[in-house]
Amino acid sequence: MRLELDKSAPPVEARGILTQFGTNIIHENLDFRVDRGEIVGLVGGSGSGKSVLLNTLLGLKEPEGGVVRYFGQDRRNIAPELRQDIKNRIGVLFQGGALFSSLTVRENIMVPLREHTDLPLGLMRELADMKIHMVGLPLTAATLYPSDLSGGMKKRAGLARSLALDPSLLYLDEPTAGLDPIGASAFDQLILGLRDAMDLTVIMVTHDLDSLFTICDRVAVLVDKKIAINDSLPKVRAYEHPWVQEYFGGARARAAGSAGQSEPSTKGSL
Numbered sequence: 001m002r003l004e005l006d007k008s009a010p011p012v013e014a015r016g017i018l019t020q021f022g023t024n025i026i027h028e029n030l031d032f033r034v035d036r037g038e039i040v041g042l043v044g045g046s047g048s049g050k051s052v053l054l055n056t057l058l059g060l061k062e063p064e065g066g067v068v069r070y071f072g073q074d075r076r077n078i079a080p081e082l083r084q085d086i087k088n089r090i091g092v093l094f095q096g097g098a099l100f101s102s103l104t105v106r107e108n109i110m111v112p113l114r115e116h117t118d119l120p121l122g123l124m125r126e127l128a129d130m131k132i133h134m135v136g137l138p139l140t141a142a143t144l145y146p147s148d149l150s151g152g153m154k155k156r157a158g159l160a161r162s163l164a165l166d167p168s169l170l171y172l173d174e175p176t177a178g179l180d181p182i183g184a185s186a187f188d189q190l191i192l193g194l195r196d197a198m199d200l201t202v203i204m205v206t207h208d209l210d211s212l213f214t215i216c217d218r219v220a221v222l223v224d225k226k227i228a229i230n231d232s233l234p235k236v237r238a239y240e241h242p243w244v245q246e247y248f249g250g251a252r253a254r255a256a257g258s259a260g261q262s263e264p265s266t267k268g269s270l
Contacts, residue, residue, distance in 0.1 A: 010072075012032075012034055012069070013032070013033040013034075014067070015069075019052055019053075027053060029226055032227050039192075039201075040203050040220055041216040042054075042205045043220070045243060049225070057171070058090070070090075071168075084116065091170045093158050093170070093171070093172045095174045105142050111161065112161065112164040113127060113128070131161075134160065135190065152179055152187070155175060175187060177208070181210075216233065218230055229244070
């Protein structure tokens with residue numbers, strides 16, 4: 001069964017979120033939303049609860065208060081037989097790729113197809129190879145194992161798997177962490193191209209200032225247990241909060257901002 005979705009509604013929206021572990025409150029009265037087609041960067045200090053928020057949005061942790069809506073649907077009210085349809089519209093690239101070490105790249109990409117579709121095996125292989133091509137890997141990578149891949153290739157293979165079911169909403173957890181500057185820049189441009197080609201909405205947890213300046217439409221700042229601001233980068237940089245000013249006002253941020261402003265837009269290219 002397919003769930004009828006409100007295409008005008010945000011792909012994901014959280015309102016009044018309360019999350020805690022015992023008496024330790026991580027988020028309180030937190031609001032967050034991302035509009036269709038956006039790339040939104042999520043930043044915050046170490047221990048601010050970025051990973052907990054990501055798990056909450058993904059449904060891996062239920063909040064103690066508040067509501068999470070996907071495509072206009074309250075997650076709590078979705079019928080059990082339709083929940084998988086919502087999950088199939090969401091892709092996740094975990095930090096490091098999180099590939100199965102005993103499976104080849106092609107077999108890794110086929111895992112969601114095997115689990116959630118009844119497609120013929122040959123068609124699954126063709127779809128996996130198409131995703132390999134889409135993320136810029138050579139087809140020869142299809143039969144390689146994760147141990148045979150470089151760090152950048154593992155990221156791309158993990159991305160290909162996250163796109164296996166043609167999601168509408170894509171979560172990226174530190175996608176450029178561990179990559180050299182050239183590899184990180186190439187990955188940023190890949191995300192831009194895929195966003196435009198597949199009409200993706202992207203939420204990206206990152207510390208990479210270059211990525212924030214280069215590809216993000218908005219930046220959401222998680223401080224003091226809530227999203228303090230979720231806006232365009234110029235407005236975020238002007239936001240009067242000590243952590244925000246320190247993060248976006250330092251020498252590295254100024255350098256990233258200057259580089260981002262001087263580079264021509266490459267949106268729409270793969």
